[in-house]
Amino acid sequence: xxxxxxxxxxxxxxxxxxxxxxxxxxxxxxxxxxxxxxxxxxxxxxxxxxxxxxxxxxxxxxxxxxxxxxxxxxxxxxxxxxxxxxxxxxxxxxxxxxxxxxxxxxxxxxxxxxxxxxxxxxxxxxxxxxxx
Numbered sequence: 727x728x729x730x731x732x733x734x735x736x737x738x739x740x741x742x743x744x745x746x747x748x749x750x751x752x753x754x755x756x757x758x759x760x761x762x763x764x765x766x767x768x769x770x771x772x773x774x775x776x777x778x779x780x781x782x783x784x785x786x787x788x789x790x791x792x793x794x795x796x797x798x799x800x801x802x803x804x805x806x807x808x809x810x811x812x813x814x815x816x817x818x819x820x821x822x823x824x825x826x827x828x829x830x831x832x833x834x835x836x837x838x839x840x841x842x843x844x845x846x847x848x849x850x851x852x853x854x855x856x857x858x
Contacts, residue, residue, distance in 0.1 A: 781849025
Protein backbone atom coordinates (compact mmCIF):
# COMPACT_ATOMS: atom_id res chain seq x y z
CA UNK A 727 0.00 0.00 0.00
CA UNK A 728 2.78 2.47 0.87
CA UNK A 729 4.67 1.55 -2.28
CA UNK A 730 1.59 2.22 -4.39
CA UNK A 731 1.14 5.65 -2.79
CA UNK A 732 4.81 6.49 -3.31
CA UNK A 733 4.60 5.39 -6.94
CA UNK A 734 1.51 7.48 -7.54
CA UNK A 735 3.26 10.46 -5.94
CA UNK A 736 6.38 10.06 -8.06
CA UNK A 737 4.46 9.30 -11.24
CA UNK A 738 1.17 11.19 -11.03
CA UNK A 739 -1.47 10.63 -13.64
CA UNK A 740 -0.66 12.89 -16.54
CA UNK A 741 -2.61 13.48 -19.69
CA UNK A 742 -1.34 15.16 -22.81
CA UNK A 743 -3.32 18.21 -23.76
CA UNK A 744 -2.99 21.67 -25.24
CA UNK A 745 -3.82 24.48 -22.84
CA UNK A 746 -4.05 27.79 -24.68
CA UNK A 747 -4.19 29.79 -21.43
CA UNK A 748 -0.76 28.55 -20.40
CA UNK A 749 0.50 28.92 -23.97
CA UNK A 750 -0.19 32.66 -23.80
CA UNK A 751 1.21 32.92 -20.26
CA UNK A 752 4.37 31.19 -21.51
CA UNK A 753 4.69 33.52 -24.50
CA UNK A 754 4.19 36.63 -22.36
CA UNK A 755 6.78 35.57 -19.78
CA UNK A 756 9.20 34.48 -22.52
CA UNK A 757 8.94 37.93 -24.09
CA UNK A 758 9.43 39.61 -20.70
CA UNK A 759 12.51 37.44 -20.04
CA UNK A 760 14.00 38.42 -23.40
CA UNK A 761 13.37 42.10 -22.71
CA UNK A 762 14.87 41.84 -19.22
CA UNK A 763 17.94 40.06 -20.57
CA UNK A 764 18.45 42.50 -23.41
CA UNK A 765 17.62 45.86 -21.88
CA UNK A 766 17.66 45.68 -18.09
CA UNK A 767 21.00 45.70 -16.31
CA UNK A 768 20.05 46.50 -12.73
CA UNK A 769 20.94 44.78 -9.47
CA UNK A 770 17.50 43.39 -8.58
CA UNK A 771 14.99 42.80 -11.38
CA UNK A 772 17.36 41.12 -13.81
CA UNK A 773 19.03 38.72 -11.37
CA UNK A 774 16.16 38.09 -8.93
CA UNK A 775 13.01 38.86 -10.92
CA UNK A 776 14.32 37.02 -13.95
CA UNK A 777 14.94 33.91 -11.84
CA UNK A 778 11.46 34.11 -10.33
CA UNK A 779 9.99 34.36 -13.81
CA UNK A 780 12.04 31.48 -15.23
CA UNK A 781 10.37 29.07 -12.79
CA UNK A 782 6.95 30.29 -13.87
CA UNK A 783 8.08 30.08 -17.50
CA UNK A 784 9.10 26.42 -17.17
CA UNK A 785 5.93 25.60 -15.22
CA UNK A 786 3.72 27.34 -17.82
CA UNK A 787 5.51 25.53 -20.66
CA UNK A 788 4.84 22.16 -19.07
CA UNK A 789 1.22 23.09 -18.32
CA UNK A 790 0.69 23.79 -22.03
CA UNK A 791 1.07 20.08 -22.72
CA UNK A 792 0.42 18.29 -19.41
CA UNK A 793 -2.75 17.99 -17.41
CA UNK A 794 -1.57 16.77 -14.03
CA UNK A 795 -1.41 17.59 -10.34
CA UNK A 796 -0.44 21.27 -10.29
CA UNK A 797 1.28 21.17 -6.90
CA UNK A 798 3.42 18.18 -7.84
CA UNK A 799 4.36 19.75 -11.16
CA UNK A 800 5.36 23.00 -9.43
CA UNK A 801 7.42 21.01 -6.92
CA UNK A 802 9.09 19.12 -9.77
CA UNK A 803 10.05 22.40 -11.46
CA UNK A 804 11.43 23.69 -8.15
CA UNK A 805 13.52 20.55 -7.61
CA UNK A 806 14.76 20.72 -11.21
CA UNK A 807 15.82 24.35 -10.75
CA UNK A 808 17.62 23.55 -7.48
CA UNK A 809 19.49 20.69 -9.17
CA UNK A 810 20.59 23.00 -12.00
CA UNK A 811 21.69 25.64 -9.50
CA UNK A 812 23.80 23.16 -7.54
CA UNK A 813 25.28 21.84 -10.80
CA UNK A 814 26.37 25.41 -11.50
CA UNK A 815 28.44 25.20 -8.33
CA UNK A 816 30.20 22.22 -9.94
CA UNK A 817 30.77 24.27 -13.13
CA UNK A 818 28.86 21.74 -15.22
CA UNK A 819 28.75 23.94 -18.33
CA UNK A 820 32.40 23.01 -18.90
CA UNK A 821 31.46 19.31 -18.80
CA UNK A 822 29.71 19.85 -22.13
CA UNK A 823 32.29 22.26 -23.52
CA UNK A 824 29.79 25.14 -23.55
CA UNK A 825 31.79 27.62 -21.46
CA UNK A 826 32.46 29.74 -24.57
CA UNK A 827 28.93 29.42 -25.93
CA UNK A 828 27.20 32.62 -24.78
CA UNK A 829 23.66 31.33 -25.42
CA UNK A 830 24.11 28.03 -23.56
CA UNK A 831 26.04 29.69 -20.73
CA UNK A 832 23.26 32.24 -20.33
CA UNK A 833 20.44 29.68 -20.42
CA UNK A 834 22.11 27.17 -18.10
CA UNK A 835 23.89 29.64 -15.86
CA UNK A 836 27.50 29.50 -14.80
CA UNK A 837 27.64 30.55 -11.16
CA UNK A 838 25.96 29.37 -7.98
CA UNK A 839 24.11 31.94 -5.92
CA UNK A 840 22.06 31.17 -2.83
CA UNK A 841 19.73 34.07 -3.70
CA UNK A 842 18.82 32.22 -6.89
CA UNK A 843 17.42 29.42 -4.72
CA UNK A 844 15.27 32.00 -2.93
CA UNK A 845 14.08 33.40 -6.26
CA UNK A 846 13.19 29.89 -7.46
CA UNK A 847 11.22 29.31 -4.28
CA UNK A 848 9.28 32.55 -4.79
CA UNK A 849 8.54 31.43 -8.37
CA UNK A 850 7.35 28.08 -7.02
CA UNK A 851 4.98 29.84 -4.59
CA UNK A 852 3.56 31.86 -7.47
CA UNK A 853 3.06 28.67 -9.50
CA UNK A 854 0.99 27.27 -6.64
CA UNK A 855 -1.48 30.13 -7.18
CA UNK A 856 -2.33 28.95 -10.70
CA UNK A 857 -5.52 27.02 -11.15
CA UNK A 858 -6.56 25.22 -14.30
